[in-house]
Amino acid sequence: MKIKEFKGGSLSSTALHEEDGKLFVRKEISIIKNREYGFQRWYSQLKRIQRYNVLFPGSYPEILDFGIKGDRAFMDIEYIESADSGIEFLKKVKTFDEVKLFFNELISVMDKIHETKIKSSKNPIKLYFQEEVKQKIIDCKSNLFLNHYKKQKIVFNNITIDALSTQLNEYGKMFESFYTNPIETFSHGNLTLENLVYNPDTNKITLIDVYEENIIDSKYADYSQILQSCNSNYELYNESDNPDLISIPFGLKSFKKLFNEYLNNQLSKEELIFTKLLEISQFIRMLPFKDEIAPKKTIFFYNLASYRLHELIGELK
Numbered sequence: 001m002k003i004k005e006f007k008g009g010s011l012s013s014t015a016l017h018e019e020d021g022k023l024f025v026r027k028e029i030s031i032i033k034n035r036e037y038g039f040q041r042w043y044s045q046l047k048r049i050q051r052y053n054v055l056f057p058g059s060y061p062e063i064l065d066f067g068i069k070g071d072r073a074f075m076d077i078e079y080i081e082s083a084d085s086g087i088e089f090l091k092k093v094k095t096f097d098e099v100k101l102f103f104n105e106l107i108s109v110m111d112k113i114h115e116t117k118i119k120s121s122k123n124p125i126k127l128y129f130q131e132e133v134k135q136k137i138i139d140c141k142s143n144l145f146l147n148h149y150k151k152q153k154i155v156f157n158n159i160t161i162d163a164l165s166t167q168l169n170e171y172g173k174m175f176e177s178f179y180t181n182p183i184e185t186f187s188h189g190n191l192t193l194e195n196l197v198y199n200p201d202t203n204k205i206t207l208i209d210v211y212e213e214n215i216i217d218s219k220y221a222d223y224s225q226i227l228q229s230c231n232s233n234y235e236l237y238n239e240s241d242n243p244d245l246i247s248i249p250f251g252l253k254s255f256k257k258l259f260n261e262y263l264n265n266q267l268s269k270e271e272l273i274f275t276k277l278l279e280i281s282q283f284i285r286m287l288p289f290k291d292e293i294a295p296k297k298t299i300f301f302y303n304l305a306s307y308r309l310h311e312l313i314g315e316l317k
C-alpha cells in the first residue's frame with residue numbers, strides 16, 4: 001500500500017510503501033514511454049545500487065525486490081528511517097558544529113567510494129562533452145527553449161552576458177585542457193545534496209539515487225554535483241517559483257564554506273577548474289529532463305550555466 005509520494009510524474013515515481021507492517025521505498029518507471037531517459041536510467045540505478053550495497057556495506061540501501069507490474073518496472077528499496085535528505089538537514093540545522101559533523105561524514109563516505117582507482121585516458125573527455133553537453137542541448141525540443149537558444153546574449157542576475165551557445169567551442173577546449181589527471185574511480189553518479197539521506201542522531205549518511213551516466217567516473221564528478229547544490233543552489237532554485245528571491249539557509253552557507261575550503265586544499269588549480277567545468281555541465285545535462293516537464297526551468301538553468309561559465313572564463317583571464 002502506498003503511504004506517501006516522494007516524487008510523482010508521468011514517467012517515474014518514488015513512494016513510501018507498507019506491506020505486512022514493513023516500510024520500503026518503491027521506484028517505478030514506464031517501460032514504454034521515453035525509454036532512454038526513463039527505463040534505461042532507472043535500470044542503471046537498479047544495478048549500481050545492487051553492486052554498491054555489496055561493495056560498500058552500510059553506505060547504500062539494499063534492493064529488496066524488483067520486477068514488472070503492467071507496463072511499469074519497479075524496484076523496492078530499503079527505507080532509511082529517521083533521516084532527512086542532505087539539503088533538508090542543512091535547511092534545518094542550527095549550529096556550525098552539527099554542519100561540520102555532517103560534512104566530515106560526507107567526506108569519509110566519498111573517500112571510500114573514490115579509493116578504487118581505474119586506469120583511463122584523456123580521450124573520454126571528448127565523449128563526455130559530446131554526450132553530456134552537446135547532445136543534451138540537442139535533446140531539448142520545447143519551442144520555448146528552441147527560441148531562447150537562438151539568442152546570442154542572455155540576462156542573469158541582472159547582467160547581460162554571452163549565451164552558452166556562443167561559448168560552446170571555448171567550453172569544450174577548456175574541458176580538454178584542464179582534464180589533467182585522467183584516473184577514474186568508482187563514483188556515486190548523481191551526488192547532489194538531495195540524493196543522500198542523513199540521520200544526525202547516528203551521524204550516518206546513506207547514499208541514494210545513483211546513476212550510471214558519468215562517462216568519466218571520478219571524484220571530480222561527485223564533487224561537482226555537491227558544488228551544484230552548495231555553490232549553485234540547485235535545490236533552492238529548483239523548488240522556487242521565483243529564483244531571484246531565494247534565501248540561503250545558514251546550514252547550506254556553512255557547508256559551502258567547509259566544502260570549498262576542502263576542495264581548495266585537496267585539488268590542484270587545474271583539478272579545481274576541471275571540477276567547476278563539470279559543475280556547469282551538471283546544469284546542462286539536466287536540461288532535457290526539465291524541458292519535458294517545465295520548459296521555464298530549462299531556460300533558467302541554461303541561463304545559470306551561461307552565467308557560471310561567464311564567471312569562470314572571467315576568473316581565468
Ligand SMILES: Nc1ncnc2c1ncn2[C@@H]1O[C@H](COP(=O)(O)OP(=O)(O)OP(=O)(O)O)[C@@H](O)[C@H]1O
Pocket residue numbers: 006007012014025061077078079080081083084085194195196197208209
Ligand atoms: N531509501 C530511502 N530511504 C529514505 N528516504 C528515501 C529513500 N529513497 C528516497 N528517499 C526520499 O525520496 C526522495 C526522492 O528519492 P530519489 O532521490 O531516489 O528519487 P528522485 O530524485 O525523486 O527520482 P529520480 O530517480 O527521477 O531522480 C529523496 O530525496 C528522499 O527524501
Ligand SMILES: [Mg+2]
Pocket residue numbers: 194195209
Ligand atoms: Mg533524487
